[in-house]
Amino acid sequence: MLTGCQLHAHLCSLGESTRLSSGAKSTALSTKAVPVKVMYVVGARPNFMKVAPVIAAAERWNADPRSPIQFERLLVHTGQHYDELLSAVFFRQLGLPQPDEYLGVGSGSHAQQTARLLETLEPVMCRHEPDVVLVPGDVNSTCAGALAAAKLNVPVAHLEAGLRSGDHSMPEEINRIVADHVSDLLFTTCADGDANLLREGIAPDKIVNVGNTMIDSLVQLRSSAQATVAATRALMRVEDGALVLVTLHRPSNVDDPEQLLRLLGELREVAEELPVVFPMHLRTRDRLAGLHAEGSTSHPRLHLVEPLGYIEFVGLMMAASVVVTDSGGVQEETTYLGVPCITLRTTTERPITVACGTNKLVDPYASAGILSAVHEAVEMGHTVPAPVLPLWDGHAGDRVIDALARWVSRREG
DSSP: OOOHHHHHHHHTTOOOOOOOOHHHHHHHTTTSOEEEEEEEEEOSHHHHHHHHHHHHHHHHHHHOTTOSEEEEEEEEEOOSSOSGGGTHHHHHHHTOOOOSEEOOOOOOOHHHHHHHHHHHHHHHHHHHOOSEEEEESSSHHHHHHHHHHHHTTOOEEEEEETOOOSOTTSHHHHHHHHHHHTOSEEEESSHHHHHHHHHTTOOGGGEEEOOOHHHHHHHHHHHHHHTTHHHHHHHHTOOSSOOEEEEOOOHHHHTSHHHHHHHHHHHHHHHTTSOEEEEOOHHHHHHHHTSOOHHHHOOTTEEEEOOOOHHHHHHHHHHOSEEEEOOHHHHHHHHHHTOOEEEOSSOOSOHHHHHTTSEEEOOTTOHHHHHHHHHHHHHHOSOSOOOOOTTOSSOHHHHHHHHHHHHHHHHHO
16 A cells, blocks of 8 residues: 555656565564654754754664664755854754755745745655654644645654643644644643643554653753853843843734734843843744834843854853743743743743742733733842652653654564
8 A cells, every 4th residue: 555655756756666665674674773764854043952862862862782773864944034143053063964955945925834834845756765754843844744745644753742831822732732743742831731731632652752852952062151151241241140031022023013012022121230131033024124113222231142053142141130032932932941031921831840949931012010920020139949750860861862762663573
């Protein structure tokens, strides 16, 4: 029986498939390690931090001569984030290999971008015939990668599965749900994710709690990040002492001109007391460029800067008195570090960060609430100890590869 990829290849005259059936593979390779081709589909900044530890773990696995399986890497960069400051610098700092395929889908509406992703990913999957497609996170590349593979009958593994905010107005929530429900293997970061998937009817044998691979990257580069703080401050002319670090990019916070200008006004008020460093996501920068915002952005201690490299950003996060964000990943990183975090959203897919006491949800439309939360966090200081969360220990990537190997062995058997 032809797989979806093989049928597509036949219809498109792409050549005869070279994929071995699982039975033939077991017979032909019974005396040596079984090769398993893993296609990693990444496209946006958060994906890179999540997948780098898995790729490194696969290399360590392959280096062991006793390994019955050899993982072949195929790294596909969709180009959803294509700017140097959101892509190439992260590859360098995280030690990621150069992509085997770069698709260059670029930006656009969610529908346009997802459609281009599906259209470009399908022939890549058919040409390379992966044994499994691994998709991290919750961006459009995640959803499209999972969908394209599932429609071609290629197994899907979702890294960071099971997160739910309950807010279907967020595109990321739709991406998470779709990816989870077409996946064959779901790697969760915490017990909350397990519970969400079980409640939605996902079979328990598909779910593996591996911990948080984003924390792996943080653990690996924490010392390097700490060493950059003084130079980063000097470059931005940010005085020594307490500072507030800000990241905002959600459509609900930056796409409405009135809301974006209001938030900038509040940051100016914060800057009256403490320096504010705001590395602007390209989306936010583009929105701001279309506004007459000089009055809202001009303050000697409100530093609107270009996106930072991963190491430099983590360094400032570690130095911050409080972080103001709407990012999911930043909520996790600040929790691991024990840095107070204010999340300008009314829901979060990472409730564990709120339960730990490091993260506080604040309605972004409640001006007094934002300023009050910043003051409270600064006055309290880092009095909330960094929590020790199960499996957030820097070894999640190894657990992903171990689980993949067990899954392959069951299928081969």
